[in-house]
Structures are given as C-alpha cells and as structure tokens.
Amino acid sequence: MDKSRIVITGIGLAAPGADTLAAFRANLLAGKSGVATVELRYMGLHPAGICSFDETRYRRKKDNKRGTRAGCIGVYCTGEALKDSGIDIGTHYAAARTGIYVGLTEHGTVETENEVYNIGRYDHNVDYWTHHHNPRTVLNNPAGEITMCFGITGPHYAIGAACAAGNAALIQGLQMLRLGEVDLALCGGLSECVGSFGIFASFRAQGALAAHADPTRASRPFDLGRNGIVIAEGGCMFTLERLDAALARGAKIYGEIAGYAINSDARDFVLPHAPRQSECMELALKRAGMRPQDIALINTHATGTRQGDIEECKAIRATFADCPNTCVNNTKSLIGHAMGAAGVLELAGNLPAFTDHLAHPTINIDELDPACALPNLVYGRARELPQLDAILNNSFGMLGINSVLVVKRFLA
Incomplete structure (x- = not known):
C-alpha cells in the first residue's frame, strides 16, 4: 500500500x-x-x-x-x-x-x-x-x-x-x-x-x-x-x-489529507494579498491532483477585518471562478479567532460534513458586503450538500504567511 x-x-x-x-x-x-x-x-x-x-x-x-x-x-x-x-x-x-x-x-x-x-x-x-x-x-x-x-x-x-x-x-x-x-x-x-x-x-x-x-x-x-x-x-x-x-488496527478515519501548500505574500506586515492566497490554494489543489470543481466546501479564514475579508474573497473568486457547486462558509463568526488554533479548529468543525452532508452556516451577516458576496456563501442556516468529497481549509497570518489544506473523503 x-x-x-x-x-x-x-x-x-x-x-x-x-x-x-x-x-x-x-x-x-x-x-x-x-x-x-x-x-x-x-x-x-x-x-x-x-x-x-x-x-x-x-x-x-x-x-x-x-x-x-x-x-x-x-x-x-x-x-x-x-x-x-x-x-x-x-x-x-x-x-x-x-x-x-x-x-x-x-x-x-x-x-x-x-x-x-x-x-x-x-x-x-x-x-x-x-x-x-x-x-x-x-x-x-x-x-x-x-x-x-x-x-x-x-x-x-x-x-x-x-x-x-x-x-x-x-x-x-x-x-x-x-x-x-x-x-x-x-x-x-x-x-x-x-x-x-x-x-x-x-x-x-x-x-x-x-x-x-x-x-x-x-x-x-x-x-x-x-x-x-x-x-x-x-x-x-x-x-x-x-x-x-x-x-x-481497524481505525475509524475522518478523512485523508490530499493536498497542502504554504507560501508568503512578501509584501506587508499585516495586509493580506489576494494573488498569493490564490496561488496557495492552487498549489494545494495541484498537489491533491484535484480541480477547483472537485472542492465541495471551502472554509474561509476571514476574520472580520475590512480588507482581510475582501482580499480572501478576491482570491476565492480567482481560483474558483467556474465552480457553481462549491459552497463557502466561515467558522470564526461562531467562535472568534483562535489564532494558532484557528485553522485546525475550523477544519475539525467541518470534517463531520463528510458524514452528515451539511455545511454549517456563517452567522451575524445582517447586510452582506457586496465585495464579499461569494456565490454559494452559506449563511443564516446550514445547507445540505448531497455530494461532498473534498474540503479546502484556508488559514492565513500576519507577515503574509498563507497555508491551505485539502482533505478528502476516505475511499479505500
């Protein structure tokens, strides 16, 4: 094997x-x-x-x-x-x-x-x-x-x-x-x-x-x-x-890590940069042997800052421009930003979707920012995902460090 x-x-x-x-x-x-x-x-x-x-x-x-x-x-x-x-x-x-x-x-x-x-x-x-x-x-x-x-x-x-x-x-x-x-x-x-x-x-x-x-x-x-x-x-x-x-040993398996990437903006101490974030997602998909259309759910990093949210949305639009069935959600709206734990908590919270076929909602969107109006943004209530075989998890940080994981449903 x-x-x-x-x-x-x-x-x-x-x-x-x-x-x-x-x-x-x-x-x-x-x-x-x-x-x-x-x-x-x-x-x-x-x-x-x-x-x-x-x-x-x-x-x-x-x-x-x-x-x-x-x-x-x-x-x-x-x-x-x-x-x-x-x-x-x-x-x-x-x-x-x-x-x-x-x-x-x-x-x-x-x-x-x-x-x-x-x-x-x-x-x-x-x-x-x-x-x-x-x-x-x-x-x-x-x-x-x-x-x-x-x-x-x-x-x-x-x-x-x-x-x-x-x-x-x-x-x-x-x-x-x-x-x-x-x-x-x-x-x-x-x-x-x-x-x-x-x-x-x-x-x-x-x-x-x-x-x-x-x-x-x-x-x-x-x-x-x-x-x-x-x-x-x-x-x-x-x-x-x-x-x-x-x-x-007969273990239960939550998912298989199919792809990953880390890169750097090399641009600013705190302001993120959409082109580098997009490149990071694309590299993770390439290593996973997947197309953007293969991703059923994207968990966003978005933290609630003005420009940070906009930059990530630009990156997602660039990478997933032709993906009408790819849904997007956000976990920080429910728990805040857990810094070094953010990416893994958010991944853990979304992995059960492989079993229950649901995308959890983003909350607290009273008026969606037009600059963040992504197609298939899940907010307000959970959404059923009949076909869910891969999740992409974004996690970005200060000094322009970007990390992306692709986890797929385990198939023997």
Missing part, C-alpha cells in the same frame, strides 16, 4: 462553547455562538471566545499550575484525540516513534504580562519573579508539556506561523510521517491569547478589534458592518497515521 497516504483518525478539541467534537459540531450547525466576554486588565470587558473543559482529566491541578494555559489546553486536546482514535502509546505506537507538532501564533505573552504585573505590587523587586518563567515561555513549552504528560519521547516542537500555524503543524506532521521520521503524529494548534491584554490592546490600536453591544454578534466576517476580530482561546489536536497502519 502507498505509505504516502496520511489519514486523520482522532480529534480532540477545546473550543469556545464546546469541549468535544460532537458538541462543537452541534453548535456550528445550529448557528450557536460560543463568544462571551472577558474582563481584561486595564481594558475592562470585551467580546472573546473562552473555553471550558475538564482541566484535570489528564493531569493534576498542581501540574497545571506549574505549566501554562496553552499547555493545559494542549494536554486536554491530546488526551481527547488519543482516546477518540483508540490509540494507546506503547501498544499501537512506540513512544519514541511519536512526534508532537504544535502550531502557535505567539507564546509567552500571557506569562510575561502576569509576572510584570505581579512584581509591580512589590515595587518591581525581581525577587518576586517566578523561577518557572523560562520554561513557561520557551516556544516549545505546550508541546513539551504534552510529552511529559503522556510519556512521549519522540520529537516535539512548535510551528510558529502566525494564524496559519495550525494548518502548518498538520503539514509538518504529514511530512514527518512520509519521511519515516515518526509513525504517529500528534499535531494541531493552541491559543491562550485571551489571557493577554496586550494582544487586545494591539488589535485595538490597529483599528482591528471587534466591538458590539452583544458579544455573540461581535464576530461578523463578510458583514458590511464588521469592525474587527474577536479574539478567542482554544485548541485542537489530531492523530495522523499512515493509511496502512490505520487500517491494520
């Missing part, structure tokens, strides 16, 4: 409003927002996506306290992914042949802000600075916390790719499996961004932080009245296996 075929066999997640894939999918199909409010140091109340999950299901409260919020989310999601896949480390795969690849937009900001605030209460005496700060803030921290919890002795590291990081981590896991570096890849993305007032303040300074009297209506990609990003925390981890190994 072709050992280059890589499949998704387990999903574990913590999303705003849901801590299982089943609950997440139900919320998405119902158009139920997971956005609430968070009270920020120096900034007061703001819309945000907050996660609630069993934080001590896989490790002790003491270990959570010593570690980070991102590490806590990562441990939970990894444990849930392993349970979902039916994989037992040491039985199905050797600990030394298991790799951890975690996508992050940023890491260490929350811990640094907290320590600066803490010593401020003691006349900035650094004797009160925690000795845990360094291991908490190194970029590989969340991935390393996962290895310690589950006794995984293979490689672990972080993929820093702004808000394209979740997709990039899946691509890294796939490549390591194909290279034979590991036999099992645990990969995904994490975000603890709601713990940082600085991230909120920075988006507000850029004029890109969403505001609305009703937090559930604040995230409004494609709406004419959109005014920015709703920041969210969360995480999603996948188990990736070579197809032959997955079949040998």
